[in-house]
Each structure stands twice: as C-alpha cells, then as structure tokens.
Amino acid sequence: MLAQFVLFDGFDPLDVVGPFEVFSAAGMVTDQVSAELVAPDGPGEIRSGVPGVSLTAAASLNPDRADLIVVPGAAGSTPPPDRNDLTDEEREATVPAILGRTLTTGLPALLGKALAAPRTTVAAVCGGSLILSMAGLIEGRNAATHHQGLGMLGASGVNVIRARVVDDGDLVTSGGVTSGLDVGLYLLEREVGPKIALAVEELFEYERRGVVWRDLGPAPASA
Template sequence: MKNTIDRRALMGLAALAAAAPAFAQDASDAHRRVMTSSDPTLPDPNAPKVAMLIYPKMVAIDLIGPLSVFTVARWNIQLIWKDKAPLATDVGVSIAANTTFAESYADPDILFVPGGLMGTIACMQDPAVIDFVASRGARAKWVASDCTGSLILGAAGLLEGYDATSHWAVADLLPLLGARHVDKRVVRDRNRFTAGGATAGIDLGLVLVAALDGEETSRRDQLILEYAPEPPFHNGTPAEAGPERVAAMRKRRVWMDQQARLATEAARRKLNPG
C-alpha cells in the first residue's frame, strides 16, 4: 500500500478543512437556538426586539417595572444610551446601558422611554437624544413610555395627534406637544402606549405583552410576578388624594414643574418653528 495521497484526495481534504469553521459555526448556532428555545431564562430569538432608552436621573422603577415584564416574556431587550458608563438613578442605584445609540436596533419592534422629571428635562434639551428617539420611534412598530417619558416622546414629535398620558403633575403639558391628554393609567392610541407615574409601567408592560403575544401570555407574566397590588391607602392619584394633599404636593414641586414647562415650550417651538 502506498503511503501517499493523490491530488484529488488532497483537494477534498483541503475543502473539508476550509469548510470546517463554517460547519462548526452552524453547529454552534444550532446548539444556541436549541438552548435558547428550551431555557426559559433566555430571550426567545423570535420574540419582539425592545429598545429601552435609559438616561441619567431617570426613575429606576419606571424602567424596572416594564423591564421585568418584558424579561419574563423572554423578549429581546436593549438598554440604550450614548455610552455604557453607569448612570445614576433616583434611588442611587446605577444602571449601565448594554447598547449605544450607534449599536441599537435600527428598526425595533418597540421603542420604550422611562421617566424621571429632571432627567427627562435634560433629554428634551439634548439634540442627540431627541434625534435618536425620533429616528427609532419613526421606524418602531410600537412606541411606549412611562411617567414623564411621554414628554420626551412628545419633544421628538411622536405624539402629535395622539391620545397620551404622563405623570399627573405634568400631564397638562402634553397638549403643548400636540397630544391629547387622557386621564387614564395606561392610554393606547393606535401604536402609541403611554402610562402614568412610576408604578404604571408594570401595567403598561402587561398591556403591551397582551397586545403582541396575547392575553394568556400576559396573564402568565402577571402571575409569575405576583402582580396583585393592594396599596395601604387609596392615595395614588389626585382624585384619590384629594385637593388639599394635591395642593401641598404641587407647592413642593413648583420649581421642578416650572422647569418642565419651560423645556416643553422650547420643544414646541422647535417642532413648530413658524
């Protein structure tokens, strides 16, 4: 037996060697798909793509509420900011983006913006943020916000002619940005979803999951999160709190709310320069 390899055999071995990395990659991808589909803790690659803006001084629960719902639903989530440095939130817990503006989904299924009044005001005055929100919002299938995040959507021109809501203290500013204020915890108008203050983000998340994945999926998520609120007081809205408590709260917020009004008026002038 000759201890040689003819040219045809040598060429065949070379082709196999050249194809091996591709075969290995295909096998790796297939394994990853199998693991992802069978592991309920990992995102489903076929699930909606969610672009969630984060920013300095945001209210953490505005993000964490819907983020928890979307994570339980196994959606694909990007936390997006200009860079990936940790950002301070209202409770002193920092959150870092995992995706930059440049790296983010070009056409997300959902664009979501949280609130946090002073951070919101800064975003409304930041052309890079407004340009990003406007561009992604124009291409997203669904556009959503919690709390004062709706002011950012409005400043980006995404609520013109839509019903919307926001935190009760600044919801009256929405008409300045072309929206119609509706006093509800979650407001849906076509493909726009907006929610009231802070904790309403959980409700928003469940409403979005029901709209995209069906009511049973949303019910499952609600059960997993054991979301069955029983507040110790009926004081979570101006109507429940009563005029005296609302007046006292507004007195403490005068400077902040004035800054929000100034930012909103500036945004309106940019949207309607004539």
C-alpha cells in the first residue's frame, strides 16, 4: 500500500507529519506499507505556513500510483470573519487565503482524479477538507474539518459531521490538527489491519480519540 502525503505552499506541518509518521512506522514492521511526501509540481522543498519549517517532496502526487492520498490543511492566521481592516499582506497570510491559492495549482485536478479512481482513498486532515470542498469535489459527501471551518464546509454543499474522524468510503476526513494521528491510525487499521495499527499505536503511546463516524445504524431520536 502506497500512501502519499501532499505538500503545498503554506501547509500545516503537523497535519502532514502526524499521519505520515504513522505510516512510516508501519512500513518498518510490514512490507505492505510505504509512505512518501509528494507535491503537485514534483519533487522539491515546500515551505509550510510555520516560519522556518519546510519539508521536501520526494515525488510527484500521482493518483495512478497511490492507494491513499492525504491532504493537509494550512497554517496561518484566523482573524474574526467580520474584521475588515486587514492589510493585503495580512489577508494573504490567513488560512482561507492559503487554502484558496491551492485552487490555482494542479492539486484540484489531481485530487479529482484520485476521487474518481476506484481503488484510491482520499483523506484530509483539518482544513484539507476545505480544499476538496472549495474545488467542488465533495459536494453531497459526509465530511469533517476544524471547528472554525465547519460553516465554510457546509456552505459548499457538504454534509457536515461534527466528529473526530468521518469515514465516507473513499473519502475519510478529520477535525483539527491533532486528529491527524487519529485518522492515520484508523486508516492503517482499515486498510492494513488492526495488528499493525496496534503495534504503531503502542510505539507512539497514543490512543485514538472519539468515535469514527460512518453512515451506518439508526440515527438518534430528536430531543
């Protein structure tokens, strides 16, 4: 299983590193898993949204090769939505602006191709769900994101689920930045098996949080 972790200018490092390290650790205990950092434009150093922090993409994002593609959110400022006195420089450094700039790259087309591929799963951490929704790729789907982005996610036609991890088949999304570990371990269990996932969980000394939401079973009665 090849898992590709997407980098783009302004990405949030923890969104990437958490689940990437989960799959990298799995690759040390089984030959069924490999992980690589990728970018739409190919190999190279990519600046994160945290000053002084960059990661190096080892390959191009390639839905024809990947079994799993993980999309992070962005690291930037989050001023109140009613604040209208931002300078152009301040506005360009906000999370929505950083995420919006990904739409001018080759990323949306590649993610669309991945979602159309029958054997590929696309996962998103935090604001990565917003990239998918802003690109019009997950309208009508069930998804989660950081609590500050739930309104934007719903406005794009996504069925917003307030859960730590949401499994919608070939689309698996998660909440805020620390949920990257949760979604990474869940995907490892789902795709490779619980024995490998438990081994990594024990190595990291981390227990997954929350219920993974799936569209199964009865809905709770209204209060």
